[in-house]
Amino acid sequence: MRHTPLFSSAQPSGLNSAQKTILQGVSRSFGLTIRLLPPALQAPVGIGYLLARTTDTVADTTALPLAERQVLLDLMTQAIATPSTSASEDEELQRLTQAFAAQQTDPHERALMQALPQCLPLLHTLHPADQASVRQVLGHITRGQQLDMARFGPGLHALQTEAELSDYTWLVAGCVGEFWTELCGRHLPGYSLRPQAEMMRIGRAYGMGLQRLNIIRDAGADLAVGRCYWPEETLAHAGLTPEVLAHAAKTGDADTMQALAPLYTAWLDHTQAQLAEGMRYALALQPLRLRLASALPALIGARTIALLRQAGPAALTQRVKMPRQEIRALLWRIALGLGTRDVLDRQFTKLAGTPPA
DSSP states (O other), X not given: OOOOTTSOTTSOOXXXXXXXXXXXXXXXXXXXXXXXXOHHHHHHHHHHHHHHHHHHHHHHOTTSOHHHHHHHHHHHHHHHHSSOOOHHHHHHHHHHHHHHHHTOSSHHHHHHHHTHHHHHHHHTTSOHHHHHHHHHHHHHHHHHHHHHHHHSOSSOEEOOOHHHHHHHHIIIIIHHHHHHHHHHHHHSTTOBSSOHHHHHHHHHHHHHHHHHHHHHHTHHHHHHTTEEOSOHHHHHHTTXXXXXXXXXXXXXXXXXXXXXXXXXXXXXXXXXHHHHHHHHHHHTBOSHHHHHHHHHHHHHHHHHHHXXXXXXXXXXXXXXXXXXXXXXXXXXXXXXXXXXXXXXXXHHHHHHTOOOO
């Protein structure tokens, strides 16, 4: 893959084998995506993703005290944003991180937290332009995580409006689509058949769609810990409240599921449209590896949406995800079709369960 003159082949590869194993443990789909990326993008994307997952683990471990998590997230945010910190700040961050890791019940999340002291210095190995991009996107992401922690205190709380939901999905994911596009424009001249401004727009929509999919898929688990990302104003149109929804997630109440069904379908339709933008994004990409890496989340997302449609609102009471064997079969189909645009487009339509236009 050709680089711009600014980024020579001497650029660090970024993640070592142990860190790649950690990445695969915390996200099998994104682990696949990283391996498919052109070499020039693997370091900034991989380092940025590991750091984002680390801060996300802090924000999401609701079993631990909120004040403790807020202090740690603030320290992590500062360490990411500032190229150098004092020795005392480094020691405090390491002490709190290791103490936090020891309380993790998931072995992958524990390994991720324990690796933070090794991941943070990787950020400094990137070229200054890439460092700035990683710091900018992580600044948005940690802002979204901090808002989450402030918004969801003890008890059940919900977003209030669709505007809040849109802002949240941009902060934690839409900005990642922009980050990805910015890196491509920097490292891979002529990477896209579409103008950069359009790629930024549809890349943002793609990221927001992937986050909306996470919200729908994880709604039951989030409600169980007091988080309702479906806005109160939208639920009210169906005569529902976050409290009623949380009860249904526990009991499978049929009346609530029936009332929720039209909203649930509308949310899936909205999300599928955003993932379709993601496929437009991927199909515009010239380098094969980049096209495959960008298409894979949309393809897995399309199948996940189809499974969520099949489950209906009862998905609140169960875990819905694309089985591993289906992902392996998908990869084989793409490989046999040489990853062409037509093959990827047909697979998206097939996985989404929608007839060709």
